[in-house]
Each structure stands twice: as structure tokens, then as C-alpha cells.
Amino acid sequence: MLERKAKQRKNKNVEDILLQQKPDRRMLSYVPDKQRVRNTVDRRGGKTLETYEGKADDYIKSIQSGIRYQVNYSVRLTVKVKGSGRKRITCKCVDISTTGLLLQMENQTQQEILQKATKIRLKFDIDPGSMPEGYEMLVKQPAKLVRAIKTQDNKYLCGMEFEKTLAQYATRRKDGYMLTIASLMIFFISAFIMMMRAESIIYFKFNKWLYLYSIIAAAFLLSRYLFGAFYRPVPIDKDYTPGVTIIIPCFNEEEWIQRTILSCVNQDYPIDKLEVIVVDDHSNDHSVDKIKEMIETLKHEDEHYEIAKRVSYIVQPQNKGKRDALCEGVKVAQHELVVFVDSDSFLDPFAIRNLVQPFKDPKMGGCAGRTDVANTYTNSLTKMQSVRYYIAFRIMKAAEAYFDGVTCLSGPLSCYRKQIIIDHMDDWLNQKFLGQKATFGDDRAMTNFVLRHHRTSYQDTAICSTIVPNRHKVFLKQQMRWKRSWLRESIMAGKFMWRKEPFMAVFFYIGLIVPVAAPVVVVYNLIYVPITQRIFPTTFIVGLLLMSLIMSVVQLLLRRSTTWIYGMLFCIYYEAVLLWQMPVAWVTFWKSTWGTRMTPEDLKEQEKKKHREEQRKAERGGA
Numbered sequence: 001m002l003e004r005k006a007k008q009r010k011n012k013n014v015e016d017i018l019l020q021q022k023p024d025r026r027m028l029s030y031v032p033d034k035q036r037v038r039n040t041v042d043r044r045g046g047k048t049l050e051t052y053e054g055k056a057d058d059y060i061k062s063i064q065s066g067i068r069y070q071v072n073y074s075v076r077l078t079v080k081v082k083g084s085g086r087k088r089i090t091c092k093c094v095d096i097s098t099t100g101l102l103l104q105m106e107n108q109t110q111q112e113i114l115q116k117a118t119k120i121r122l123k124f125d126i127d128p129g130s131m132p133e134g135y136e137m138l139v140k141q142p143a144k145l146v147r148a149i150k151t152q153d154n155k156y157l158c159g160m161e162f163e164k165t166l167a168q169y170a171t172r173r174k175d176g177y178m179l180t181i182a183s184l185m186i187f188f189i190s191a192f193i194m195m196m197r198a199e200s201i202i203y204f205k206f207n208k209w210l211y212l213y214s215i216i217a218a219a220f221l222l223s224r225y226l227f228g229a230f231y232r233p234v235p236i237d238k239d240y241t242p243g244v245t246i247i248i249p250c251f252n253e254e255e256w257i258q259r260t261i262l263s264c265v266n267q268d269y270p271i272d273k274l275e276v277i278v279v280d281d282h283s284n285d286h287s288v289d290k291i292k293e294m295i296e297t298l299k300h301e302d303e304h305y306e307i308a309k310r311v312s313y314i315v316q317p318q319n320k321g322k323r324d325a326l327c328e329g330v331k332v333a334q335h336e337l338v339v340f341v342d343s344d345s346f347l348d349p350f351a352i353r354n355l356v357q358p359f360k361d362p363k364m365g366g367c368a369g370r371t372d373v374a375n376t377y378t379n380s381l382t383k384m385q386s387v388r389y390y391i392a393f394r395i396m397k398a399a400e401a402y403f404d405g406v407t408c409l410s411g412p413l414s415c416y417r418k419q420i421i422i423d424h425m426d427d428w429l430n431q432k433f434l435g436q437k438a439t440f441g442d443d444r445a446m447t448n449f450v451l452r453h454h455r456t457s458y459q460d461t462a463i464c465s466t467i468v469p470n471r472h473k474v475f476l477k478q479q480m481r482w483k484r485s486w487l488r489e490s491i492m493a494g495k496f497m498w499r500k501e502p503f504m505a506v507f508f509y510i511g512l513i514v515p516v517a518a519p520v521v522v523v524y525n526l527i528y529v530p531i532t533q534r535i536f537p538t539t540f541i542v543g544l545l546l547m548s549l550i551m552s553v554v555q556l557l558l559r560r561s562t563t564w565i566y567g568m569l570f571c572i573y574y575e576a577v578l579l580w581q582m583p584v585a586w587v588t589f590w591k592s593t594w595g596t597r598m599t600p601e602d603l604k605e606q607e608k609k610k611h612r613e614e615q616r617k618a619e620r621g622g623a
Helices: 054-066 108-116 166-202 208-230 257-265 287-299 322-332 349-354 380-401 418-429 441-449 472-493 502-533 537-557 562-576 578-586 599-620
Strands: 067-080 087-097 100-105 117-125 136-148 156-162 244-250 274-280 313-315 337-340 344-348 364-373 414-417 455-466
Touching: 054 313, 067 108, 067 156, 087 108, 087 537, 100 108, 100 136, 108 156, 117 156, 136 166, 136 349, 166 418, 166 537, 208 380, 208 502, 208 537, 244 257, 244 322, 257 274, 257 287, 257 344, 274 287, 274 322, 322 337, 322 441, 322 599, 337 418, 349 364, 349 455, 364 380, 364 441, 364 537, 380 455, 380 472, 380 502, 380 537, 380 562, 414 418, 418 441, 441 455, 455 502, 472 502, 472 578, 502 537, 502 578, 537 562, 562 578
Parallel strands: 244 274, 244 337, 274 313, 364 455
Antiparallel strands: 067 087, 067 117, 087 100, 100 156, 117 136, 136 156, 337 414, 344 455, 364 414
16 A cells, blocks of 8 residues: 555645655754764665765665665565464554565464564555555565564564565566566667658658658657767766755645655765755745744754754745846855755755766866656656656657767756856846747756756656646646747757767757657648548557657666556657647747646736636627
8 A cells, every 4th residue: 555645735636655654763864963973874885975885876776775765565474383283363463664574473373473473474566656666566575573562552563684684585586587678679669660660761752851850750769868878977087076055946835845854964074065045036935934844854854953043034025037046045055066946846865976076077067967757656747747757757758868968958957057058047037039038948057058068968767756637637737838849949959960970960960850850740640641641540550659658668677677668658649638738839929827736827818728718708788
């Protein structure tokens, strides 16, 4: 069973399902204590990252293996007791990690049986969404009792340690088969797609523009997977810890802002080199109260963490937009690097330490982290977005990072050199397109300023999770806004990308042409040809299905997640619905409303609609 997050947003009846970590006894369990009175430690080795003699990645994996998740599983135990034979017990699992679980026994007798056992074997299902993606599976393996507890409320608990960690178990029982199947599928799908493109070359003379598009689109998409496979994140140098200021712009985010702030402060990073600034853009809900409450709570957590010196907030006197909020934070930032984090995004405790590593290159101007979906298992829409996000970051951004040319340093988690933002602040704040002020697409716009003279990268090990829309209406408005900003900023980037590395430039322009032309190509193949030529578009439909299948299979290969099939569903959803937003975006560049939140522009648009409706009613009444 999954624990449901029982918080509901206004005007919504869909509850988000989130991963439920068991709270640590300390709020700031990952923050190093400057005075070394209290330290974050590996529970099995007693070492901090600074004193760890092995690889940093091994240390992080060791820490992550100890994270416990609150669950409600039914566990079946086969117990061998000396002199009593085998006994079968059914009980409840209340929390689990990759190394063990905590069982709640039905009575004292069951606990005593486990204490006397010479051999214990567990059998249980890990439900999707109760642990990080990839761990959902049936587990059957030996374990040993490490502690037995009777609580004050008369509950009998038994802590069990697995014979093999769940990661080791999955590798032996599940991942090998999935790896083989996914690899074979990718090979045959890629080969079949290339054969189909060879057919396009044969028939090229009959419709050169259509078949040219077909060849280019297939080559472009397959190349993304190829270069994404070559990508490797920059490894951690534990001695490289430049100063970092995290800036969180907030507008009407009372539900998530406290969790965001806590995740940004609770980082495994030297406290004298990390500050957090929250900038509220004149919210009209209780966001400011939530911000103040969280900061005061953190101040009382422990005096050794210097919260008062390095965590602060700013409240804008009026709503000016996200860019203004970010710039207010940059103006008072103390450190050389600034990290932008969306107010509904939550950082992994090692996100900042990973995110800064590419900046050892003095030519690096900006770097994006990986964004996962926090509410993946809420419904089918969020599952589709989860696959899409993973492929967009781990494949598409990774392929761009291979050439040091990531074209969008995404809003949920990105890092910049502060001086670059200061140098372009006025242009960023006052950006206009076709006479209209740009009020969204701030991440792509700033990325363009950085890309003109610097490198941009992607760090797959710097992870955050974000809340995505769980209703189609909100999702479609978000996607329309993104398409408008993508078109606008791609046109702007096209003015200078030709000066970049040749491969990077070619891929950029192809990546611009392919989606823009896609609606025309789909109409031609699915409507025009069947009507005029009376030919069913079998080849075109098969091609679309194969491209969607390769997306799903890559998700299966890299993440071993049961959500992989939703990659195909997303591609179908894209062709049926999202694709047709592109022509609308062509002719609505002037739009400045967000559509998903009541900014001043949205309120003005709402008033205009109300006025037009009143006029129409008056006209009908007069008639």
C-alpha cells in the first residue's frame, strides 16, 4: 500500500502520491557541523565525506542505502527454529531501506519465535512508488534479526537485515534480464528504423522534402540516444567546494515551500560556503507565513549550523515576475556561484556538491542538474511525465552536454556564475519579443546569455525532484507556455549558435526545424496522403510507434522502472494532443500569461475575458 500525501491544492481533487522517507531525528542531518561537535556520518563506517578514503560516489551510495521509507507491506516469513521445525508467520513491514526492514509483529509470541530462529526467509512485494524507481519487485531472500523492541504503546518490532542488499538482489534477479531484453530491443528497433529510412532514400525522388525530413528526423533522434550514451557526469572532487548561494523564487507556493527550503539547507556542503535566499514575489496566499515559520524552526534546530547568518528571505512589495525575484536574490548573494531552485522542487542532500563540479572548468558558465518527478505515481499523467522528464534530462540534455552546449538550464535546479547574470541582468529583466515583454521562459533566456560566450553543461548526479501537474488542464497550459518560450528563445539562439562547435550547431538547427515542421508532416501523412492517394499510412504510423518504443525501452534499460510503458503512451499523447499546440504557439508569441498561476498578467487577462462576456450578454439582451 502507498502512503498518500493528504494535502490538496485549492480547486483540485487529485491527491499527489509522494515517496515517504522516514524522518531523521535531526532536521539537518546532512549538514556538516563547522565546530565538529556533531557530524553527518556513514552509519556503518563512522566517516564523513571529507575523511572518506574511497570514492565519493561510494560514500554517497553508502549513505543512500541507509535511507528508510515508510511503508505498509504484508511480509510472509518462513522461520526455522531448532527443535520446533519450520513456522510461517505473516506480519507488517512499517519501514524499509535497501539493507533491511522493520517488522511490526502481531504479538509477543511472534517476536519470541524470531529471536529463537536459526534461519529466516522473507517474501514480500515492493509496491511501485514506495521506494525509488527501479526497486519495485517481488523479494524472496534470507534475512537475520538484528534487534527486537517492545515500544511504550506495546508494539512488538523486529529489525531485519537482508542477506543481500536490494540493489544486489535486483541485479541478480531482475536487472540482468531487463538489461538483456532492453538491449536487444534497442538494437532491433534501431536497425528497423534505419531500414525504414533506407526506404526513404529509395523513394526520395517522389517527394524529396518529405523524405528528407523523415531521414533528418530519424538521424537526429537516434543521435541523441547515441551521444547520451557517451555522456559521463563530472566526478566529485571533495576538496572543490566553491561558495554557493541558492535562490528560491516563490509565488503562491504555500503547500511546498517549506519542504523546498529544508531540502536546500539540508545539504552535505560546508556551511560557510552555502547560503539560501528565498524571494517571495508578493504572494497572495500564506507563502510568506510558511517561509518565516520554516526559517524560525531551522534557527532553533541547532546553533552550530549558523542558520541566522546564511538563510534569509525577501518579500517583494509588489508582484514583478520570476525574473525580478531571481535578480533581487542575485543582488544580495554573497558567493561566486548562484543556484536557482523552483519553489516546488526538492534537492537531494548531495545535489549542490555534485552540481558545482563542472565549474572547475573556468570556461563553464552554467550547469543544469537532473530533475525527477516527485509525484510520479499519482496517476497516468504524472507517470507519463516521469518518463518524459527522465529521457529529456538523461538523454537529451546529456547529449547536448557532450558538446558543452546545453540549450536550457532548467528552472528546478541550475547553477550559474554570478557575474554572468549581473552582466546581463538589465537585458534579462527588460527582454522583449515582437514588442511584448517576456514574462516566462526565464531559464532559456538566461541560458542564451550564458551560451553566447561560455560553455553550459549537465550534471546527472545533481538530482532534484519536482511536483508536476496532475490534471490535464493545468498540464496543457504549462506545455503551451513552454512551447512559446522554446520558440522565442530558439529563434534568439539561432542568431549565434552557428559560431559554436560544428556538431553542436548542426544539431541545434535540426532540433529547431524538426518539431516546428512536425505538424505539417503529420497532416500530410495522416490526412492528405490517405485522402488523395487512398493509401493507409502504415509506414508512417509504424515509424512513430518505433520511435516511441525506443524511448520507453531506454527508460527500462537505464532505470529498470515499471513506468517504462508510459513512455509510449506519452508519445501517443504528444502526437494526438501536444503536437497541435505548436501551430498555436506560432501565432501567440504576444501572450504573457502563465496560465497556471494568477500573476498580474493572468488577472488582467481574466478581467478582459469577463468584460467581453458581459458585453456579449448585453448585446444579446439588447437584441
